[in-house]
Amino acid sequence: MTTKRKRSGSSDAAESGHAGHPVTMRDVAEAAGVSVATVSNVVNDKKSARIGADARQRVHDAVSDLGYRPNALAKTLSSGSSKFIGLVADAIATTPFAGQIIHGAQDEAWKHGFVLLVANTEGDPAAEEAAIGMMLEHKVRGVLYSTWFHRAVVPPEALRETDYVLVDCFEANATAPAVVPDEVQGGYTATGLLLEAGHRRIAFINTTSSSPAQSGRLKGYRRALTEAGIDFDPALVLEAHPEQEGGYAATDRLLELKVTAVFCHNDRVAMGLYDGVRERGLKIPSDIAIVGFDNQEVIAAHLRPPLSTVALPHYELGAAGVRVLLGIQEAPQESPLLISCPPVPRASI
16 A cells, blocks of 8 residues: 655654654755755745755755745744734624624735734733733734724824734824724715605714714714705704613604604614614604614614614724735825725615
8 A cells, every 4th residue: 555745734744754843944955955054045035045946946845845834933033024913902802793803904914914913902901011012022014903992092102113003993193093984974874874765854863972983973964964955953863872772762752853764873772762663663664764883783684674774894994904004005194094884774764
């Protein structure tokens, strides 16, 4: 019985004559009939090294046959940088919809030959400091610093030691490059979904908490009404706690205002409003149309009827953050790069 010799990636070290220890650069040199220095120059792709095409090919063949893996740490130390990009987050890894930031950054990093190192710190300053320090030790190309909701931050001082981009957050004085959702456009788009369906008396349930989402979505709502020739009525803007209970509690006031449609600050508020409307014997959308915000899949897609909403572009935020960090995409110097929030029309309009 004969067996074929395994090539690159083989786990059978005995077949290459190196049982019991990893394949070394010296093993490659012996197999290729060249010096260790020549192998080092080929493996590290040193263009200035004078190596003949035949010798270079023998080294590549030996690397493939023996399954040699270059020492990434040594290459990092010699070049001063690595193929790692760091991502430091407060809680996005444990947040169902915001976790897409990691997914987007990971896909974009891989596309350009980088691997993402993720640290989820739960907002602990000591954990942030330790994570950033470890990333700096590994000579990361740069760091994405992200929060699970859009807000102003004071970046950790350690980030100043490398290139960094803020994702879903921004620095108040706008000195650091940042990538954030376009809240104004999102509010404009959400209101536009209702206007396109023929509604004219549209309420907006906004959050009680001061934030870019609170002010931006209200600005977009007002802009959409103005462009449709509808006067802004402040009585149609209600503030509610941004949870299911907030939407439920606003139901009676909305019915008193005799609105035909409601734009909710987020999908959780919309879910509460669904409950309140149903308890009063009304139907969605025939009696009242509802649009949410966030496109939190575990809520929006599974309500009955499924909720029309506007998505927070978490995946694209992560991907754009990597592109800005690598210099592939330019970010404005005076303000964050705005990422559009796309509409997700379903059956609640």
